[in-house]
Amino acid sequence: xxxxxxxxxxxxxxxxxxxxxxxxxxxxxxxxxxxxxxxxxxxxxxxxxxxxxxxxxxxxxxxxxxxxxxxxxxxxxxxxxxxxxxxxxxxxxxxxxxxxxxxxxxxxxxxxxxxxxxxxxxxxxxxxxxxxxxxxxxxxxxxxxxxxxxxxxxxxxxxxxxxxxxxxxxxxxxxxxxxxxxxxxxxxxxxxxxxxxxxxxxxxxxxxxxxxxxxxxxxxxxxxxxxxxxxxxxxxxxxxxxxxxxxxxx
Numbered sequence: 521x522x523x524x525x526x527x528x529x530x531x532x533x534x535x536x537x538x539x540x541x542x543x544x545x546x547x548x549x550x551x552x553x554x555x556x557x558x559x560x561x562x563x564x565x566x567x568x569x570x571x572x573x574x575x576x577x578x579x580x581x582x583x584x585x586x587x588x589x590x591x592x593x594x595x596x597x598x599x600x601x602x603x604x605x606x607x608x609x610x611x612x613x614x615x616x617x618x619x620x621x622x623x624x625x626x627x628x629x630x631x632x633x634x635x636x637x638x639x640x641x642x643x644x645x646x647x648x649x650x651x652x653x654x655x656x657x658x659x660x661x662x663x664x665x666x667x668x669x670x671x672x673x674x675x676x677x678x679x680x681x682x683x684x685x686x687x688x689x690x691x692x693x694x695x696x697x698x699x700x701x702x703x704x705x706x707x708x709x710x711x712x713x714x715x716x717x718x719x720x721x722x723x724x725x726x727x728x729x730x731x732x733x734x735x736x737x738x739x740x741x742x743x744x745x746x747x748x749x750x751x752x753x754x755x756x757x758x759x760x761x762x763x764x765x766x767x768x769x770x
Contacts, residue, residue, distance in 0.1 A: 524602075526579050527576075527579075532578050532580065535580050536573065536581040536584045538568075542572055546568060549565060561589065566581075567605070569584070570607065574610070574611070575607060577607065582600050583596070610655075611655045612641075612648060612649060612653050613652055614653040614654060618657055618672040621634070624661075625668040628669045629668075632686075633683075636686050636690070640690060641654045642655070645657040654690070654694075664679050667710055669681050673693070676698075677701060677702065678701060679703045685705070689704065
């Protein structure tokens with residue numbers, strides 16, 4: 521992991537204060553933990569601070585959260601600089617793009633997505649676009665390997681990307697009308713692209729009704745339980761083992 525440092529002093533605001541709504545939310549988070557364990561709320565409250573502060577977290581915000589949780593500043597700095605979910609310098613006003621660069625995404629075209637970021641935003645990561653609306657970085661696995669290549673923008677993933685449809689994703693954020701998260705092709709979540717590729721032959725006793733052209737379940741379809749789904753099988757109890765001290769004795 522590369523060294524992560526706070527933004528330069530000239531970019532740091534002098535102070536930070538939660539809004540009334542966010543302050544009430546933070547206090548509710550703290551109250552969920554027993555006395556002496558309030559530090560467990562650190563990540564959640566830091567994340568809310570980042571959301572309030574234009575998508576990045578300042579040194580003043582880190583100190584504010586540390587004071588709320590009665591933690592040493594260095595401990596809160598350790599958390600903020602360790603987790604890459606926390607942005608330590610200003611990011612794009614409309615979108616900060618995190619491009620997955622791990623092996624599955626690389627094999628499926630992540631280089632093309634990085635090329636778009638370099639041409640449309642900035643040739644280097646962690647730099648703002650000329651209008652200040654966009655920024656980008658390359659990150660490790662974001663957990664959508666089957667939909668590679670993909671990016672994370674704020675809280676949402678955009679998957680099954682190409683140069684063309686990723687350009688449309690950026691256009692949507694630029695116009696204030698972000699596209700629907702998830703696959704950017706005609707695909708249901710991580711289901712096979714197109715028709716079924718497995719379990720597409722007629723099962724014994726179904727009269728040949730199932731075929732490869734049969735569509736997968738839609739989001740509104742309920743899965744019907746089967747007898748085997750509700751049947752509980754109990755293993756046969758094993759007989760007690762002989763006492764080792766009695767072996768060889770009559």
